[in-house]
Amino acid sequence: MNNIEIYDDLYKILDVPKDASFRQLSEAYRTQSRLCHPDKGGHTNDFLRLRKAYDILSDPIRRRYYDTTGVTDIRVLDQLKRFTPFATKVSDYVPYFLHNVLDRLFNFKARTMASSIGLATDAPIEDMDFAHIAAFSYVHMWSDYFISKLVDKYMPRKDGTDGPNNKPESSFPFMRQLMVEVLSTLIAAPFEVAAFKAFRYHYKGGSALLDYFTLGADPSAALYKRLLHNVLLYFRTFFSSDLRLVLGLITFRIGYTLTSYFFTSLADYCHHRSLVAKIEHQQKKKEQADQVAQANGQANGQGQQKVDEDEDEQPDLMRDLRKQSLGELAWGVASVLSTAMSYFVPSTMFSIYRLFYRLEAGSGKSYFSPTILVRAGLLQSISSFTLDAIISSYQKGAELFGPK
Incomplete structure (x- = not known):
């Protein structure tokens, strides 16, 4: 697809304004792809140009560099993205931080846990520390980032950008994604197990970072001993009965x-x-x-x-x-x-x-309790929808107020 040369304005190809939202881009692409798809009598090159324009403009980072430089070569745009990997990752981090702040204010995670274990709706619920709310998502996000880099290095994709003889897509994209997800969840899982234990045992510590896994077991110990204890408990998760929780988390x-x-x-x-x-x-x-x-x-x-x-x-x-x-x-x-x-x-x-x-x-x-599962599922759905709404709003804001 990258071999298709585009000299026209990408926004004109999709027939959208330069400040078009992601939804506008998607609707324009779906509408025009129906008209110019080869199966519908359209020309193959027109369809590929449309697809390439959408692939560039639908990616916020590629779009930003295109607006700045006018470059339409996907390989060059992706190289530019690699020059600022940390900034890109911090940008991904902001919506999760905002979501975790809302989670802390409205106690979503604790309420979901309470519903999952069958506590009454009017039962008092302890507030969770911010670290126990946020740790799993942050560790999983960074693990996903670095593992993806390693996988791309040692299992390079055949995406058609290295030569004409390569296939358009890798023959096993799903297996790559599954591998990254399993390894990222495996690394981050002990943090979620510890967060659940903190809720179950009503942890109220002065420093959740220093007591994340110990849950305040040795508050008077020296700093390095508390940190070492947490590290040992992290690895102990994989060699104790908690391994069942880790494997269950990965499977679910x-x-x-x-x-x-x-x-x-x-x-x-x-x-x-x-x-x-x-x-x-x-x-x-x-x-x-x-x-x-x-x-x-x-x-x-x-x-x-x-x-x-x-x-x-x-x-x-x-x-x-x-x-x-x-x-x-x-x-x-x-x-x-x-x-x-x-x-x-x-x-x-x-x-x-x-x-x-x-x-x-x-x-x-028993795991299967319809009332409990529906209550917990409803709360988790609200939390997930809120996160997606924050990510979407943040991306729109970045496109609107970001550098042009």
């Missing part, structure tokens, strides 16, 4: 990701069909307006019989319009429902804290 995150991907793909498809139905509806309305105008123009020069024939055709047009309108509405509703299910269903099916509680309590406690 994979299940969550796959289930969420399925419903997200379904939501994207429904949204695409909604846009197609909207376009067809607008075309039908235009055809009706043209026919009415033509009929009115010919009414004076023709007899009453022709006018009556035109009037007889109107109910058919109205039925077509109603069908198009109902189709647009149906696909729009399906898109919203699929998006909601992409949050709620995975959060309900794969409740990590419920699994932790089940593994710690033993066989006397």
Whole structure:
């Protein structure tokens, strides 16, 4: 795809303004790809140019460098991204920090844990330390970053940028992503296990960073001993009964990701069909307006019989319009429902804290409790949706106020 030369303005190719949001870019790409796709009679080069324009503008960092330099070579843009890896990663960190601040204010994580272990809705809930709220997401994010770098170094992608004989895509992209996810979760898992224990044991320490794993077991010890104790407890997680929690966390995150991907793909498809139905509806309305105008123009020069024939055709047009309108509405509703299910269903099916509680309590406690899972899934869905909303808003803000 990178071999396709583009000399036109990428925004003109997608027919969007220069301050277009990610949603506008996506809608424009879906609409135009339907028109110029080779399977629909379009030209292959036109479709590849459209895809390349979208690949550049939909990536905030590539888009920023394109706006600054005008470069349309993806290899050059990605090289520019590598010159500022730390800044890019810090930019990714900000939305998670904002989300964790909200989590700390509204106690989402603690409430989700309380719901997962079956506490009554009116039971008092202890506030969690910020470190226990945020550690897993930060460690997982940085682990994902460095492991991805190592995987790209020793298992380079065949993305068509190294030569004409390479395949367009790697033959095992899913396995690469799965490998990175499993290793990142394995490294970060002890932090989430410790956070769950901190909630269960009502930890109230003066310094959660120094007592993250010890949970205040040796507050009077020297600083280096407290740090060493935490490091030893981190590794002890992999050689104790807590290993079951680590393996359960990895398994549930994979299940969550796959289930969420399925419903997200379904939501994207429904949204695409909604846009197609909207376009067809607008075309039908235009055809009706043209026919009415033509009929009115010919009414004076023709007899009453022709006018009556035109009037007889109107109910058919109205039925077509109603069908198009109902189709647009149906696909729009399906898109919203699929998006909601992409949050709620995975959060309900794969409740990590419920699994932790089940593994710690033993066989006397069942994992499957509909009321508990629905409550915990609803809270987790709200938290996940809030994070995605923060990330989306932050990206839009970065595009709007970032350097041009």
